Amino acid sequence: MLTRRRARCGRPNGRGSAPGGHGGGEVVGASWIKLAMAEYRDARVIRTSDWGALGMRNASPLNLVGATRPEIAALLADLDPRPFRVQQVYHWVTRRFAGSIADMTDLSLALRAALSQRAVLADPSLRAEHRGRDGTVKYALELADGAVVEAVVMPGDDRTTLCLSSQAGCAMGCIFCVTGAFGAGRNLTAGEIFGQFRVLVRRGGLEGTPLNVVFMGMGEPLLNVAGVFGALEFLYETVSPKRVTLSTSGIVSGLAKLAALPRRPNLAVSLNATTQEQRQRLMPVAARWPLDELMDALRRYPLERGRRITIEYVLLGGENDSLDDARRLARLLRGLPVKVNLIPFNPDDEVLPGLVTPSPATVDAFGACLAGAHLNVTVRWSRGQEVLAACGQLRGGLRNTAPVRRGQEEGAVRTTAAH
Numbered sequence: 001m002l003t004r005r006r007a008r009c010g011r012p013n014g015r016g017s018a019p020g021g022h023g024g025g026e027v028v029g030a031s032w033i034k035l036a037m038a039e040y041r042d043a044r045v046i047r048t049s050d051w052g053a054l055g056m057r058n059a060s061p062l063n064l065v066g067a068t069r070p071e072i073a074a075l076l077a078d079l080d081p082r083p084f085r086v087q088q089v090y091h092w093v094t095r096r097f098a099g100s101i102a103d104m105t106d107l108s109l110a111l112r113a114a115l116s117q118r119a120v121l122a123d124p125s126l127r128a129e130h131r132g133r134d135g136t137v138k139y140a141l142e143l144a145d146g147a148v149v150e151a152v153v154m155p156g157d158d159r160t161t162l163c164l165s166s167q168a169g170c171a172m173g174c175i176f177c178v179t180g181a182f183g184a185g186r187n188l189t190a191g192e193i194f195g196q197f198r199v200l201v202r203r204g205g206l207e208g209t210p211l212n213v214v215f216m217g218m219g220e221p222l223l224n225v226a227g228v229f230g231a232l233e234f235l236y237e238t239v240s241p242k243r244v245t246l247s248t249s250g251i252v253s254g255l256a257k258l259a260a261l262p263r264r265p266n267l268a269v270s271l272n273a274t275t276q277e278q279r280q281r282l283m284p285v286a287a288r289w290p291l292d293e294l295m296d297a298l299r300r301y302p303l304e305r306g307r308r309i310t311i312e313y314v315l316l317g318g319e320n321d322s323l324d325d326a327r328r329l330a331r332l333l334r335g336l337p338v339k340v341n342l343i344p345f346n347p348d349d350e351v352l353p354g355l356v357t358p359s360p361a362t363v364d365a366f367g368a369c370l371a372g373a374h375l376n377v378t379v380r381w382s383r384g385q386e387v388l389a390a391c392g393q394l395r396g397g398l399r400n401t402a403p404v405r406r407g408q409e410e411g412a413v414r415t416t417a418a419h
């Protein structure tokens with residue numbers, strides 16, 4: 001069956017201004033605390049001189065965005081160690097999207113004041129926001145160290161899809177991807193990834209809205225398993241694992257780690273080629289994890305009942321879009337529980353010159369060939385192209401830097417993929 005629909009997701013870019021300087025949450029600084037204290041007439045004021053008694057001397061404030069239950073329990077140990085209290089605070093961050101500790105209105109004023117002395121609620125700052133005519137909104141979000149990542153909101157008929165970044169850049173160097181053209185960036189922490197989600201939900205007024213979450217933004221999620229797997233646990237508080245999709249370029253060692261998770265998201269694999277030589281030309285990751293190893297890993301991958309692996313295939317005019325490619329792809333996928341997303345290439349003449357979008361007729365013929373082989377195929381004409389939020393178009397804070405050269409990218413791939 002060949003179906004057509006507009007793409008739900010992309011690898012993002014944006015412009016706009018942050019309300020009040022912070023996108024979703026706010027940093028609780030000394031002046032904020034003074035203000036809060038003035039409001040909390042009944043609160044027991046905890047001065048820094050009390051910290052020794054509280055075991056807090058020299059402690060830096062814990063960011064509750066990204067804090068686990070045990071970390072919150074340790075924080076509350078001398079204040080109110082009851083398990084339900086820990087759960088309350090955790091849920092204010094992960095389910096109720098509190099913007100500040102003051103918002104946690106079912107905690108006593110005294111407890112909120114005490115908590116404000118030793119913890120903050122700090123999300124990434126909204127640096128820019130750009131809205132497309134198709135409803136796609138791309139956000140540029142600044143992290144505490146100044147790194148900028150992009151995240152995208154794509155409204156749908158019955159669900160809104162949020163696309164998150166896992167790294168501030170990407171070392172994988174896929175030749176069709178703007179993010180990859182700018183080279184490696186650091187891994188995001190679980191709190192920074194979940195913070196993107198919180199900002200998007202709060203900014204978009206999406207509390208209570210049915211959501212999908214896709215890890216298809218900047219970065220290779222399986223090169224940041226600590227950050228991504230940690231963020232999944234926070235996300236699962238409001239989004240079912242069935243509604244979360246992790247997309248990888250084919251990190252075979254990471255697939256084994258993903259397979260071992262007790263609660264797994266959906267898996268998408270960015271395949272884009274049907275021979276080792278072709279894949280290595282388009283995606284340097286194939287030099288480290290060859291196509292046959294990747295396909296073996298997909299055959300072994302444990303899928304829950306009713307789930308399928310999504311195979312993403314970016315169609316590049318004259319590169320991988322022939323009927324021979326389509327037939328080889330059908331053979332490669334034979335017997336695998338998959339659905340195929342065909343993604344006509346999103347052009348970027350500035351950063352990715354020489355790559356072209358195939359004609360609609362070519363896309364149709366490619367899809368029809370796969371459908372004729374009884375594969376479930378969707379053509380995903382990407383949304384968000386006008387705001388550079390479509391697949392392969394995200395570059396975060398890299399807009400004013402030059403793309404790295406091919407040789408540098410490949411070196412980075414070998415280094416990064418080794419762990």
Ligand code: SF4
Pocket residue numbers: 011170171172173174177178179180181217218219220248249270392
């Ligand atoms: S497609 Fe994904 S893995 Fe490849 S360079 Fe872009 S962000 Fe990295």
